[in-house]
Every structure is written in C-alpha cells, then in structure tokens.
Amino acid sequence: MDVYAPQVWQPHERPTLPGSPSSPHHSFPRRVAFFVIGFIVAITGGLGNALVIVNLPYLQGSLGVFSAEIQWLPAAYVMTNVSMNLLLVKFRQQYGLRLFTELFLVLYALATVAHLFVHGLASAIFVRAAHGMSGAALTTLGLYYVLQAFPAQHRLKGVVLGIGFSQLATPMARLFSTNLMEIAEWRGLYFFELGMALLSLGCVLYLKLPPGDRYKVFEKMDFVTFSLFAPGVALLSAVLALGRTVWWFESRWLGLCLAGAIVLISAALLIEHNRKRPLINTRWLTTGNMTRLALSVLLIRIVQSEANGTVGFLQTLGLNNDQMQMLWIVVMAGAVSGMLVSAWTITPARIPFQLMFSLVVMAIGAYMDSRATNLTRPAEMYVSQFLLGFGGAFFIGPTFVSGFGAVVAAPNNLVSFAVMFSITQTLGSLLGSAIVGTFQVVREKYHSSLLTEHLTLLNPLVAARIQNGGATLGGVLGDPALRSAQGVASLGAAATREANILAYNDVFLMVTVVALLTLAWMLGRYLWSICVICPPNLFQGAQTGIAAVSLTNSESR
Structure with missing residues (x-):
C-alpha cells in the first residue's frame, strides 16, 4: 500500500x-x-x-x-x-x-x-x-x-x-x-x-x-536552504541576545556575526526566490498584507517587552522574586482573561479591532508604569501589569488566525507562514528586549550625568548627606576618612538608583509611544482600506482563507 x-x-x-x-x-x-x-x-x-x-x-x-x-x-x-x-x-x-x-x-x-x-x-x-x-x-x-x-x-x-x-x-x-x-x-x-x-x-x-x-x-534544495538559513538565524540571534550585554559598538565579533547573518539569510532567500516550489515563498511574504502583518506583530512584540522593564525596575529597588509573587499572580490572571476574552469574541471581521484594542490596553498599562518612583512597590503596579498581561495574551490569537487564514487559501505557503510567525514571535521577543534594554542603558547614562553634575561638596545639602551616610558606620569605622568615603559611596549608589528609575520611566513612556504609533498606523491603514480600497480590510487575504474554512465547516455540518 x-x-x-x-x-x-x-x-x-x-x-x-x-x-x-x-x-x-x-x-x-x-x-x-x-x-x-x-x-x-x-x-x-x-x-x-x-x-x-x-x-x-x-x-x-x-x-x-x-x-x-x-x-x-x-x-x-x-x-x-x-x-x-x-x-x-x-x-x-x-x-x-x-x-x-x-x-x-x-x-x-x-x-x-x-x-x-x-x-x-x-x-x-x-x-x-x-x-x-x-x-x-x-x-x-x-x-x-x-x-x-x-x-x-x-x-x-x-x-x-x-x-x-x-x-x-x-x-x-x-x-x-x-x-x-x-x-x-x-x-x-x-x-x-x-x-x-x-x-x-x-x-x-x-x-x-x-x-x-x-x-x-x-526536495534536495530544501536542505541547501536550511544549511544557509539556520546558521544565518543563529548569528542574528547571537547579535540580538548579547548586543546589549557586551555593547553594540565595542565588540568586533558582533559586527562580523551581523554581516555573516545578512549574507547567509540573503543567499537562502535568493535561492528560494528562484525556485519553482520554494520552501520559503518570498513573493507571498512580501505581499502587502503579509508584510503589514509581520511589521505589526514585531511592533507589538516590542510593546510586550515592557514586562522585562518591569522586572528590571523592581530589581533596581532591591526586590527579589519572592516579593513579587502576588504581582505574577495578577499578570497570570490578566493573561488568562485576555486569552479567554479573545477566544470568546473572535470572528474574522473583528480581527483588526482586536489587535487595535490590545494596543490600547497595553499603552494604558505602560503609561501607568511611567510615573514610578523609588517608593513604588508591586502593589502599585497590579492594575498596569494586569492590563499588559491581558493585552499581550489578547493579541496573539487574532494575529495567528489572520495569517493562518491566508495559508488555508494557499496551503503551499504553510512553511513560509510558520517561519514568518516564528521569526516575528521568537526573534521579535529578542529584538524587543534588546531595544528596551539598550534604551534603558542610554537613558540611565543621561540621567546619571544630570544628577552627578550637581553633586558637589560646595553644596551644603550634599555635604550633609555624605556626613550622615558615613555616620551610620561610626560604630564600625573609626577612621573619619573611611567614613567619609563610605558616605560618598552611599550617595553615589543612591544617585545611580534614581538614574535607573528615571531611565525605566523613560522606557515605559517609550513603549507607550510605540504602542500609540502602531495603533495609529493600523487604524489609518484600516480607514484607508475602507475609504479607498474595496473590499475593505487590512487582513483581506486572511479573512478569505478563514471564510473558506467556515464554508467547509458549514458543509460538513
């Protein structure tokens, strides 16, 4: 048989x-x-x-x-x-x-x-x-x-x-x-x-x-493409994962890896572009609908990286994971709620609105976090983190369905969609973390320079702060010079902490702006489709495929 x-x-x-x-x-x-x-x-x-x-x-x-x-x-x-x-x-x-x-x-x-x-x-x-x-x-x-x-x-x-x-x-x-x-x-x-x-x-x-x-x-050419694409993605992943840690412009090997990734991935895509039965359908992936879908998912993934900023912010305040347990319960409740509401409300016609709604929810949550201070504790972030967990889980299902519907209409593009979805989700998370982390480091240096330039012993408040910081160690250190040095170190640590807090506030505000700009772009594109293009829809191809599935299902019933 x-x-x-x-x-x-x-x-x-x-x-x-x-x-x-x-x-x-x-x-x-x-x-x-x-x-x-x-x-x-x-x-x-x-x-x-x-x-x-x-x-x-x-x-x-x-x-x-x-x-x-x-x-x-x-x-x-x-x-x-x-x-x-x-x-x-x-x-x-x-x-x-x-x-x-x-x-x-x-x-x-x-x-x-x-x-x-x-x-x-x-x-x-x-x-x-x-x-x-x-x-x-x-x-x-x-x-x-x-x-x-x-x-x-x-x-x-x-x-x-x-x-x-x-x-x-x-x-x-x-x-x-x-x-x-x-x-x-x-x-x-x-x-x-x-x-x-x-x-x-x-x-x-x-x-x-x-x-x-x-x-x-x-086919044999599938493995040729894989032998080029896989190491290219590996090199790109290494750059995104370690760029912020070793710093982008200070490690020569990062540039070599990025150059290698560009060459290898480009070679793989060039081979696929000229194949009769491609593994990765470059022509389909570069259509307007799929390009907009991939870009919107990448932008939303950057917005979701706000969660990494929240963890870093709370760790800057000296909190560990045990002290954040209730916060993660709230985030879990938000994610479950977002997933259930998304499943309950999803229809092909609602997909653009669901994606835009998730951006609104995440923008509100990120903006609420942008007003944090050194007195902020997890309890003050319950509402904002619930909204971010809700929005993150709410968008993932409609995103997948919108692309999956287009695959149903053209099953030969299944591999292409799987690769695109994986890249936008997994590599998108790495990219979001890299952008958020890099932005936080840059802003921390900026705020540190502003804070420390005013820290001079000629200022009586600064002198008093250093003296008080050293006085707390009076029972341990008898040398006044050592106590003064400890006071200076204590003041420097406080300045660094405040600079980090201001930097994380900038991160949360940046995420808010990205979410709102993404929302404006998606809304503008949707209105343009309604007013100028007929039939209207940002995810026209997706809905065509989903409609085909629905028709098949109705026939089977």
Missing part, C-alpha cells in the same frame, strides 16, 4: 492543511481529554525556555560564569527554535503526525535529561540548542490537540486558546521557579521540566491524534 496515496475522508474529517490531523467526531469526554493534553503539551513546550530566562542570574552563579556568558543560553534556544520550523512542517507532511509526535517528545525528554548532567557552560549551550529544536514541535502539537476538542463551528476559538497557552509559561515560571531552585538549585528546574516532558509523552501515547494525509514533499 502506498502510504503517500491520498486517503478518502468524510467531508467533516478532511484535514484543513497538509500535515494536519483529520477531524473525526469525538465524544464529549474525549474532547475534554484532547483539550487537557493540548494544554499540558503547550505549557511543556513554553515552560522549559521560560524557566531558564527568569532564572538567568541564579544559573549564572551555579555555572560560575559572567553575565555576558550566561546570555548564550536563551540565544542558543532561539537559534535552533526559529530555523527548525523550516523542516518540521514538511516532516509532518511526509512522515505523519504520529511519528512527529512521539519522536520530538522523546527528543525533548532526552534533552531535559541531558540538562541534569550539565557541568559547564559549553555543554549547557549545546543542550539548550537541542531543547530549542525539540521544543519547536510542541507548540504546534499542543495546538493540534486543542483543535480536536472543538467542533467545527468553534474551531477559531480553539486556535486562539491553543496558541495562547504558550503565553502563560513566563508568568507561571516566575510563580514557582524559586521553590524549584530550593530543591536542588538549577537541577530542580530540570527535574520539574523532565516530569512535564514525561507526562506529555505519556498523554500523547495514551490518546493519539487522528491521522492525516501524507505526501512526498522534501
């Missing part, structure tokens, strides 16, 4: 896309089981990277490395995670979902086990890269399981929830990762992750996805 021969499906069973599972009727208990397994798999895929990112300072101490060196861990994950989407889509299409499911979950578990035997930075980087390859498969796998839980008429809601679950990983990691570190230091994180990986493997072996069609899709 030819395994690549198209199967005969009932109308309601037909797979939506090549490589996706079929959609047979399920009983209610079976639908619930699919939903729970989809949640477990999606959380497992996102939690591994989140546990590392939120605990980088502790991992740095455990591994005994410098702050610049520890940044290679998240960079290594992104390097492989983004480029693997080039091959994973075709792997599902040619070898089937079941092999895809079991193989990559086993690889994920093995990579987690390898973490337990890591004793140095080099081996940790290698294991994180392996984790990025296997973790790239889990988000898609979780989405497929969640979709099986929904009947055809509510499939869009399933897409929003399946994609949104991965957004819960970071606040979830901040909630309990400290307790895991107390068990066995950094190995406690990986024991938990190994347990999640084995739980996911057991679940998918117990309840398998329905089969789909299989096709011979791999």
Whole structure:
C-alpha cells in the first residue's frame, strides 16, 4: 500500500492543511481529554525556555560564569527554535503526525535529561540548542490537540486558546521557579521540566491524534536552504541576545556575526526566490498584507517587552522574586482573561479591532508604569501589569488566525507562514528586549550625568548627606576618612538608583509611544482600506482563507 496515496475522508474529517490531523467526531469526554493534553503539551513546550530566562542570574552563579556568558543560553534556544520550523512542517507532511509526535517528545525528554548532567557552560549551550529544536514541535502539537476538542463551528476559538497557552509559561515560571531552585538549585528546574516532558509523552501515547494525509514533499534544495538559513538565524540571534550585554559598538565579533547573518539569510532567500516550489515563498511574504502583518506583530512584540522593564525596575529597588509573587499572580490572571476574552469574541471581521484594542490596553498599562518612583512597590503596579498581561495574551490569537487564514487559501505557503510567525514571535521577543534594554542603558547614562553634575561638596545639602551616610558606620569605622568615603559611596549608589528609575520611566513612556504609533498606523491603514480600497480590510487575504474554512465547516455540518 502506498502510504503517500491520498486517503478518502468524510467531508467533516478532511484535514484543513497538509500535515494536519483529520477531524473525526469525538465524544464529549474525549474532547475534554484532547483539550487537557493540548494544554499540558503547550505549557511543556513554553515552560522549559521560560524557566531558564527568569532564572538567568541564579544559573549564572551555579555555572560560575559572567553575565555576558550566561546570555548564550536563551540565544542558543532561539537559534535552533526559529530555523527548525523550516523542516518540521514538511516532516509532518511526509512522515505523519504520529511519528512527529512521539519522536520530538522523546527528543525533548532526552534533552531535559541531558540538562541534569550539565557541568559547564559549553555543554549547557549545546543542550539548550537541542531543547530549542525539540521544543519547536510542541507548540504546534499542543495546538493540534486543542483543535480536536472543538467542533467545527468553534474551531477559531480553539486556535486562539491553543496558541495562547504558550503565553502563560513566563508568568507561571516566575510563580514557582524559586521553590524549584530550593530543591536542588538549577537541577530542580530540570527535574520539574523532565516530569512535564514525561507526562506529555505519556498523554500523547495514551490518546493519539487522528491521522492525516501524507505526501512526498522534501526536495534536495530544501536542505541547501536550511544549511544557509539556520546558521544565518543563529548569528542574528547571537547579535540580538548579547548586543546589549557586551555593547553594540565595542565588540568586533558582533559586527562580523551581523554581516555573516545578512549574507547567509540573503543567499537562502535568493535561492528560494528562484525556485519553482520554494520552501520559503518570498513573493507571498512580501505581499502587502503579509508584510503589514509581520511589521505589526514585531511592533507589538516590542510593546510586550515592557514586562522585562518591569522586572528590571523592581530589581533596581532591591526586590527579589519572592516579593513579587502576588504581582505574577495578577499578570497570570490578566493573561488568562485576555486569552479567554479573545477566544470568546473572535470572528474574522473583528480581527483588526482586536489587535487595535490590545494596543490600547497595553499603552494604558505602560503609561501607568511611567510615573514610578523609588517608593513604588508591586502593589502599585497590579492594575498596569494586569492590563499588559491581558493585552499581550489578547493579541496573539487574532494575529495567528489572520495569517493562518491566508495559508488555508494557499496551503503551499504553510512553511513560509510558520517561519514568518516564528521569526516575528521568537526573534521579535529578542529584538524587543534588546531595544528596551539598550534604551534603558542610554537613558540611565543621561540621567546619571544630570544628577552627578550637581553633586558637589560646595553644596551644603550634599555635604550633609555624605556626613550622615558615613555616620551610620561610626560604630564600625573609626577612621573619619573611611567614613567619609563610605558616605560618598552611599550617595553615589543612591544617585545611580534614581538614574535607573528615571531611565525605566523613560522606557515605559517609550513603549507607550510605540504602542500609540502602531495603533495609529493600523487604524489609518484600516480607514484607508475602507475609504479607498474595496473590499475593505487590512487582513483581506486572511479573512478569505478563514471564510473558506467556515464554508467547509458549514458543509460538513
């Protein structure tokens, strides 16, 4: 029997896309089981990277490395995670979902086990890269399981929830990762992750996805493109991840990596542009609709990086993760609420408005944070962080649906969309963190220069502050000169702290401006489409594809 021969499906069973599972009727208990397994798999895929990112300072101490060196861990994950989407889509299409499911979950578990035997930075980087390859498969796998839980008429809601679950990983990691570190230091994180990986493997072996069609899709030129694109993305990821730490203009190797990334990625795209059956459809990706979609997602990702600024701000005030637990509960509640409201309200016609609404919500939250002082504590940031968590989870589902609908209308572009979505999400997060972090450093230097130029001993207030700072150590230091030096150091530390607070306020205000400018651009484009272009819609191609899905679903019903 030819395994690549198209199967005969009932109308309601037909797979939506090549490589996706079929959609047979399920009983209610079976639908619930699919939903729970989809949640477990999606959380497992996102939690591994989140546990590392939120605990980088502790991992740095455990591994005994410098702050610049520890940044290679998240960079290594992104390097492989983004480029693997080039091959994973075709792997599902040619070898089937079941092999895809079991193989990559086993690889994920093995990579987690390898973490337990890591004793140095080099081996940790290698294991994180392996984790990025296997973790790239889990988000898609979780989405497929969640979709099986929904009947055809509510499939869009399933897409929003399946994609949104991965957004819960970071606040979830901040909630309990400290307790895991107390068990066995950094190995406690990986024991938990190994347990999640084995739980996911057991679940998918117990309840398998329905089969789909299989096709011979791999071509030799696919691997040529991958051999150019993957190292190019890796070099770009290294630049974005470490640029702020080693500083952009002070490390020669950053420029060499950026030049190499441009050459390699350009060569890969040039090959794809001239192929008859391209792996990456450059002509489709450069259409107006897809370009605007990618740009809007990148801008929103920069806005979402405000969360990194919030963590840095609170750490500047001397707070640790234990003192921010309630804040992360609030962020988690906001993310869950945003995901549920997005799923409840989504329709093809509402997608532009949902994206604009998420920008409004995040702009309000970021502006509220821009008035922080050294007396600000997590309790004063509950409302703003709830809004930011809500807006971040609210936008991810409609964004994916808008592009996914265009893929349904042209299934050959599935790989292209997967690469574009992965780049805008994963590399977009790195880009957002790099921009926010760099802007904070620049503004801190600016505010420090303004504050310190007025700190002179000729000012009686400054002299009194130095004297009081040294007097607190009078019982320890008997030498007046040493006490005076300590007073100067104490005043300098206070000035640095205030400069950082002002810099973070500038970051929050910058994020607000970016959100409002993005909102104005999207609103202007939408109004232009209504007034000048007919039929009107920023996501016209997306809605055409979604409408096709809806028509197919109605026929099956």
